Amino acid sequence: MLSYRHAFHAGNHADVLKHLVLVQLIDYLKQKEKPFWVIDTHAGAGLYALDAGHATKLAEHEGGISRLWGRADLPPAVAAYVDTVRPLNARNADGALNAYPGSPWIAWKLLRPEDKLRLFELHTTDIRTLADNFRDGGRQVMVTHGDGLAGLKGLLPPPPKRALALIDPSYETAGDYRNVVKTIEEALKRFATGTYAVWYPILAKPEAKALPEKLKALAAAAGRPWLDATLTVRRQPPGVFGMPGSGMFVINPPWTLEKTLRETLPWLAEALAEDGGAGFTLAAQAD
Numbered sequence: 001m002l003s004y005r006h007a008f009h010a011g012n013h014a015d016v017l018k019h020l021v022l023v024q025l026i027d028y029l030k031q032k033e034k035p036f037w038v039i040d041t042h043a044g045a046g047l048y049a050l051d052a053g054h055a056t057k058l059a060e061h062e063g064g065i066s067r068l069w070g071r072a073d074l075p076p077a078v079a080a081y082v083d084t085v086r087p088l089n090a091r092n093a094d095g096a097l098n099a100y101p102g103s104p105w106i107a108w109k110l111l112r113p114e115d116k117l118r119l120f121e122l123h124t125t126d127i128r129t130l131a132d133n134f135r136d137g138g139r140q141v142m143v144t145h146g147d148g149l150a151g152l153k154g155l156l157p158p159p160p161k162r163a164l165a166l167i168d169p170s171y172e173t174a175g176d177y178r179n180v181v182k183t184i185e186e187a188l189k190r191f192a193t194g195t196y197a198v199w200y201p202i203l204a205k206p207e208a209k210a211l212p213e214k215l216k217a218l219a220a221a222a223g224r225p226w227l228d229a230t231l232t233v234r235r236q237p238p239g240v241f242g243m244p245g246s247g248m249f250v251i252n253p254p255w256t257l258e259k260t261l262r263e264t265l266p267w268l269a270e271a272l273a274e275d276g277g278a279g280f281t282l283a284a285q286a287d
Contacts, residue, residue, distance in 0.1 A: 006126075010048035011061030011100040013272050014246040016068070017231045018168060018199045019106055020081040020264070021248045021257070025164050025195060026110045027080070028254035035114040036162035039155055041148025042169050043104040043119040045126045046133040047088070051098040061100060063233065067272055069097045077264045084109060103166055105133070108141060117141045118155060120148030149183040157191040168199035177207040181214050184251070188222040195252045202230060202245040204238075215249045216285070225287040227253040229261050231269060235277025244277065258284045 009015070029036045050061050068074060068082055084106045088099040101109070104119050111117060117140060121127045127145040134141045144151055152165055165187065169176045184196060200211050212228050219226040232245030250257065265280035272278065 006044040006102065007048050008058050009060050010102070011050060011065040013060075013064045013231065013233045014199070014201070014243065015100075016064045016081070016268070016272065017229070017246055017248055019084070019103060020077055020268075021197060021229070021250065021261075022103055022106060022166060023081050023084060023110065024077060024257055024260055025197060025250070025254065026107060028256060029162065029164060029195070030110070030112060030115075032162075034162055035112070035116070035160045036164065037116045037118060037155070037158040037160065038107045038111065039118045039120075039148075039152055039158075039163060039165045040104045040107065041120050041152055041165065041167045043121045043126075043130055043143075043148070044102045044123075045121075045129040046102045046104045046119075047129075048100045048102060049098065050100055061097075063272065063274060065100060066097060070095075071271070075264050075267050077260050078268060103168070104130070107166075108134070108137065111140065113140070115140070116158075118151075119143045120146055120151045122147055149179050152183060153186055153190065156187055156194065158194075161191075161193070163191070164195045164197065166197050166199075171201055171203075171208065174205075174207050177211050180211065181218065184215060185218050188218060188224065188251070192222055192224060193252060195250065195254075198249045198251075200247050200249065201243050202232060202247060203243060204236070212247060212249050215251070219251045220285070223287060224251050225253065225285060226251050227257055227261075227284040228281070229265065229283075230281045231265060231272070232280065233269070233272045233278050234274040253284070258282065 089097055108117050121130050131143045134143055227250045230247035234244045236244040261282055269278045269280045
């Protein structure tokens with residue numbers, strides 16, 4: 001259950017999609033003066049080295065952030081995402097990419113002083129690294145060792161009545177899929193106007209295929225708008241192991257997000273394509 005380590009996958013194509021959407025969501029929330037919270041239910045370690053340790057085993061960043069790093073033709077949304085990675089590599093005289101921020105670090109650096117960040121991590125090793133990486137977070141950042149899905153319930157509704165919850169478990173077991181659905185169902189009852197961003201893998205598993213449909217049903221039942229975006233970088237022949245793509249399902253998305261992704265995803269699918277099977281999907285339902 002606790003074997004998953006995001007360091008093996010840092011900066012891959014799934015991170016590109018997830019973090020690009022995260023940047024767009026936070027930037028939209030910042031358009032109003034009222035403060036908000038960002039809640040990350042599966043924060044991981046927060047920061048990752050790409051040139052040492054776990055990330056070198058699979059080097060998945062080579063098919064993700066590394067393909068974008070040196071390009072001068074990035075669409076605005078892609079450029080905004082890549083700009084969140086640049087500060088960690090600013091001291092590299094040769095402009096090399098050797099460090100990558102996880103979602104909690106990206107969120108922290110985008111927040112204003114009045115906004116809050118609440119982080120959960122269950123892995124006994126990653127929680128220590130996460131706490132160390134955010135040792136300078138002060139009162140703005142709270143790091144909790146525990147189940148982020150259970151922890152989310154206790155934070156809703158947040159005091160400012162504005163929040164973004166990022167939910168991206170490892171999906172190692174079928175129970176992860178069930179728990180995400182249950183968590184979203186309860187969250188919408190507690191705090192229907194919150195923004196919920198659920199990352200999910202594109203896999204041949206029945207539970208993986210069913211998850212976005214179940215989330216659509218929950219959003220519809222609650223009368224809330226939703227957006228579902230996927231990015232696939234290769235075809236996946238039957239019986240071949242791996243994750244060819246992933247999706248982001250957002251409940252209560254900004255009205256601007258669909259247009260931004262419709263303009264961005266075609267470019268991104270081409271930039272990250274590994275073969276002719278690369279592509280994207282984008283669906284949305286207004287309230």
